[in-house]
Amino acid sequence: MKKIIALFVSLFLLVLSGCAQKLPLYQDGMGLVALPFKVSNSSSLPLLRSYEFKSSSDDAFSLIVSKQSNSDLVLSEPIPAGRYTIDTIIIRIIPSSEIITKTHTETVPIEAPFDVFVNGGELVLLDTLWSVHQYEQGRMIRQNSKTEELSEADRKRYLSQLDAMENSGQWTLR
Numbered sequence: 001m002k003k004i005i006a007l008f009v010s011l012f013l014l015v016l017s018g019c020a021q022k023l024p025l026y027q028d029g030m031g032l033v034a035l036p037f038k039v040s041n042s043s044s045l046p047l048l049r050s051y052e053f054k055s056s057s058d059d060a061f062s063l064i065v066s067k068q069s070n071s072d073l074v075l076s077e078p079i080p081a082g083r084y085t086i087d088t089i090i091i092r093i094i095p096s097s098e099i100i101t102k103t104h105t106e107t108v109p110i111e112a113p114f115d116v117f118v119n120g121g122e123l124v125l126l127d128t129l130w131s132v133h134q135y136e137q138g139r140m141i142r143q144n145s146k147t148e149e150l151s152e153a154d155r156k157r158y159l160s161q162l163d164a165m166e167n168s169g170q171w172t173l174r
Contacts, residue, residue, distance in 0.1 A: 088110060
């Protein structure tokens with residue numbers, strides 16, 4: 001029995017270490033964007049929606065928050081250096097065997113769009129904290145989301161978290 005428990009613990013630690021987030025390798029002329037987020041879920045179900053932050057003028061920019069996110073930071077794929085206006089959120093229903101079997105996509109404009117300037121070799125931490133709360137209300141599952149400006153203490157904590165990721169030495173954190 002002890003051998004079985006030791007095997008499960010070893011497998012768990014192996015899987016857990018493989019889930020650690022790392023930064024992509026540096027690519028000339030490319031940059032990254034990091035979005036801090038918080039998810040709280042007091043319902044009995046996993047997160048039922050994913051959220052994709054987009055620039056309607058440039059499909060290269062995309063930040064996706066979903067139930068698969070295993071950190072409180074979401075990273076873009078490497079994107080060409082330039083200016084991006086984040087003005088759209090695409091909300092997708094995540095199919096779940098417990099409650100939802102169909103998908104639905106809704107594109108919502110952001111009330112206060114904001115610009116992000118990315119230089120080559122740079123990882124830009126957004127100054128906005130995005131949070132979503134999922135809860136039960138009677139027999140319904142509801143979600144609320146909001147944005148707020150990052151405090152200086154939170155900004156330092158997120159930058160430290162980014163700096164600790166594998167490959168961080170290849171990027172200039174801003």
